[in-house]
Amino acid sequence: MSAAWAAPVVTIAAAAPAASASPSAGFDLVLDPPQLGSSFYMFNGALTRLLEVGEPVATVVANHGTVASPAGFTLQVSYDSAVFRLTGATGHFGGSGGDGTSLPIVTRSVADRVETVTFTIPVMIPPGTDPFTGYFVAFDYDILGIYPHDAVADYRPAHFTLLPVPGDADLSNNTAVGSIAQDKGPVSPWGVLASASYATKAIGSLTLKRPTTITWTSVGPNPTPAGSQLRIGTDAQTASQVRITNVRFNGAPAPGAVTFVSQESTGQTIAAVYALTVRLAARDVLTYDVTYVDQTPPAGISQIYRAQADFLAPDPNSPAQRARDERSYLQY
Helix, strand or coil, X not given: CEXXXXXXXXXXXXXXXXXXXXXXXXXXXXXXXXCCEEEEEEEECCCCEXXXXXXXXXXXXXXXXXXXXXXXXXXXXXXXXXXXXXXXXXXXXXXXXXXXXXXXXCXXXXXXXXXXXEEEECCCCCCCCCCCCCEEEEEEEEECCCCCCCEECCCCCEEEEECCCCCCCCHHHCEEEECCEEEEEECCCEEEEEEEEEEEEEECCEEEEXXXXXXXXXXXXXXXXXXXXXXXXXXCCCEEEEEEEEEEECXXXXXXXXXXXXXXXXXXXXXXXXXXXXXXXXXXXXXXXXXXXXXXXXXXXXCCCCCEEEEECCCCCCCCEECCCHHHXXXX
């Protein structure tokens, strides 16, 4: 899996299915659920409800029969092309751990926003295998359903299908549904994007890089939460004070839009925290300059700690926050 998104991911575990009363005569290929899973948050098309979307992490090809299956059969996967894009897979026996054999995509097609890819399963599946001992197929995929594409109408879950293999004792268990979207209820999405101008300064053989002007742009559709704060920090070896000055709101001077709260020090960094007295509605822009009181760093300084600017909501883990990746904070 890959995605330009650093939000917390919800991890789930699937329950093992009940064992069948007796194995099928011959081979019986089955898609069993993997014993792991992952999901992330999106919104419905109207940006009014929160969706928890399961990711197409993996499936397990098992054999509930009494003899080994043939090799070289086809696994087909379809999914919402607005939310994911599969790029490949690996396969191995024995659960989610360990290295796998690369399984390249054989065919790819798209119809009505559903993308379908196929893989060839290159091995025989031994009889009596299950979710823990079967052939574990882990998918490589990109998550496309992130800002600004974090709202989806009529989400299509993923379908995993083993195309019919001659001699398979039961074709009814060759299909599984995954990547379900669960409606978690009403939500008021909001978000900000960060941008900045910065300056660099040579300190011995090192380079200090820190912002001089910072801009926050609200992406809406709802205002930023009341009680939000701004934090700007830099290397404590190089500055004794950080301050926000020359505040502008939608281009007009707005010195009262922020109020100083505190200056913090971790020993490695020093930071100023300001409370926002305004809420940024959709497309509102807050800009300010940053000033530093420089100090002489210690002799032989060998490391400079990164400057960082953050927009701090009262609930830092709220799933209502959009653009929760490198575009919603600054780090130098």
